[in-house]
Amino acid sequence: MKNKNRRxxxxxxxxxxxxxxxxxxxxxxxxxxxxNLTQATLSRDLKAMKVVKTPAVDGGYCYKLPANxxxxxxQAAYLTSAAVTIDFSGNILVIHxxxxxxxxxxxxxxxxxxxxxxxxxxxxxxxxxxxxxGMTKRAVIESLSKFIxxxxxx
Amino acid sequence: MKNKNRRxxxxxxxxxxxxxxxxxxxxxxxxxxxxNLTQATLSRDLKAMKVVKTPAVDGGYCYKLPANxxxxxxQAAYLTSAAVTIDFSGNILVIHxxxxxxxxxxxxxxxxxxxxxxxxxxxxxxxxxxxxxGMTKRAVIESLSKFIxxxxxx
DNA sequence: AAACACTATGCAAAAATATACAAAAATATT
DNA sequence: AATATTTTTGTATATTTTTGCATAGTGTTT
Numbered sequence: 001m002k003n004k005n006r007r008x009x010x011x012x013x014x015x016x017x018x019x020x021x022x023x024x025x026x027x028x029x030x031x032x033x034x035x036n037l038t039q040a041t042l043s044r045d046l047k048a049m050k051v052v053k054t055p056a057v058d059g060g061y062c063y064k065l066p067a068n069x070x071x072x073x074x075q076a077a078y079l080t081s082a083a084v085t086i087d088f089s090g091n092i093l094v095i096h097x098x099x100x101x102x103x104x105x106x107x108x109x110x111x112x113x114x115x116x117x118x119x120x121x122x123x124x125x126x127x128x129x130x131x132x133x134g135m136t137k138r139a140v141i142e143s144l145s146k147f148i149x150x151x152x153x154x
Numbered sequence: 155m156k157n158k159n160r161r162x163x164x165x166x167x168x169x170x171x172x173x174x175x176x177x178x179x180x181x182x183x184x185x186x187x188x189x190n191l192t193q194a195t196l197s198r199d200l201k202a203m204k205v206v207k208t209p210a211v212d213g214g215y216c217y218k219l220p221a222n223x224x225x226x227x228x229q230a231a232y233l234t235s236a237a238v239t240i241d242f243s244g245n246i247l248v249i250h251x252x253x254x255x256x257x258x259x260x261x262x263x264x265x266x267x268x269x270x271x272x273x274x275x276x277x278x279x280x281x282x283x284x285x286x287x288g289m290t291k292r293a294v295i296e297s298l299s300k301f302i303x304x305x306x307x308x
Numbered sequence: 309a310a311a312c313a314c315t316a317t318g319c320a321a322a323a324a325t326a327t328a329c330a331a332a333a334a335t336a337t338t
Numbered sequence: 339a340a341t342a343t344t345t346t347t348g349t350a351t352a353t354t355t356t357t358g359c360a361t362a363g364t365g366t367t368t
Contacts, residue, residue, distance in 0.1 A: 004316070022354065038318055043355055052206040053355095054220070061326090066208070087272035089287040090245040094273030096264075121282070123260065123275040128284060158346070176324065192348055197326055207325090215356090 093129040116143045174217045247283040270297045
C-alpha cells in the first residue's frame with residue numbers, strides 16, 4: 001500500500017535523525033506529521049524494518065536502523081581475489097587486500113613482478129610496493145594484472 | 155562483584171553463539187548453567203552490555219551484541235596520545251608511536267584519512283603512510299589532526 | 309458483480325521488558 | 339572495627355512491545 005511505504009520511509013528518516021526512546025514517542029512524531037496509525041502497527045513496521053532498540057549513552061534507549069550488512073556482504077561477495085583496492089602515488093603502489101592476505105600478495109609480487117617492482121613491505125591487509133625507477137603505471141598494471149584480475153578493467 | 159562479571163561474560167558468550175529470543179529464554183539458559191538471578195537483573199545486564207533485540211529472519215526476535223562502535227570509540231580516545239613523532243619525506247609520511255600502538259594507529263588512518271592517505275604499513279611502533287598523489291603536507295596534516303592533536307601545533 | 313485471496317490495520321489481551329524502591333552485599337573511609 | 343558510601347539485586351509494578359483475532363481495503367478471477 002502506498003501509505004505504508006511513505007510511512008516506512010518517514011520512520012526511517014525520523015530514526016536516522018532523531019533520538020527516539022519508545023514506540024509511543026515515535027508514534028507521536030508520526031501523528032504530528034499527519035500519519036494515522038496505532039502503536040501496534042508501528043511495532044510491526046519496526047519489526048519489518050529490523051529496527052532495534054538499543055541502550056543509549058544517556059541511560060535511556062534509542063531506536064536505530066540496522067547496520068548495512070548488505071553493503072558489507074556485497075563487498076565481500078565481489079572480492080573474488082585478495083586485492084581490494086590499488087592506488088598509485090609517485091613511485092609507490094599501495095594494494096589493500098583482504099585481511100591477512102597482504103603478505104602472500106607481497107610474496108607473489110616479489111616473485112612475479114620483479115620486472116617492475118623493486119620491493120614490497122606487507123602489513124596485515126596492506127602491501128606497499130616500490131616501483132622500479134622510470135617505470136610507468138601502465139607497465140606496472142600490465143605486469144600485476146597477471147594475478148590481480150580486477151586490475152585490467154581500470 | 156565477581157559473580158556479575160562472570161555472568162556478564164557468560165551472557166556474552168551465549169548471545170554470541172546461540173539464538174535467544176527473549177530474556178526469559180536467556181534466563182533459563184543461565185539458570186541451567188547455575189546462575190541465580192531474576193529477569194530484572196538480566197534486563198539491567200543487557201542494558202549495560204548494550205545488547206539489542208533485533209528482528210530475526212525467521213520472523214521472531216534475536217538478541218545481539220552491539221557492533222563494536224563503543225570499543226572503537228574507546229580505542230579512538232586512547233589513540234589520540236599514541237603518536238610520538240611525525241615526519242614527511244616526499245610522498246611518504248612516517249609516524250612513530252608509543253610501543254605497540256602502530257597497528258591500531260594505522261587502522262585508524264586507513265579508516266579515517268583515506269581522503270589523503272592511500273595506504274599504511276605498520277610495524278611495532280612505526281607507521282609508514284603513502285600520501286595520495288598531489289596531496290600537500292598541509293592537507294594531510296589537516297586530515298590527520300582530527301585524531302592526532304599534537305599535529306595542529308606544528 | 310460475486311467470490312476469493314491477500315495485505316494492512318485496529319483493538320484488546322498477552323507477553324516481554326524496564327524501573328522504583330528497599331534490602332542486601334560489597335567497598336571505601338574514618 | 340565501625341560507619342558511611344556505593345553497587346548489586348529482588349520484588350512488585352509500571353511501561354512497552356508483540357500478537358491473535360476480526361475487519362476493512364485492494365486487486366484478481368470467475
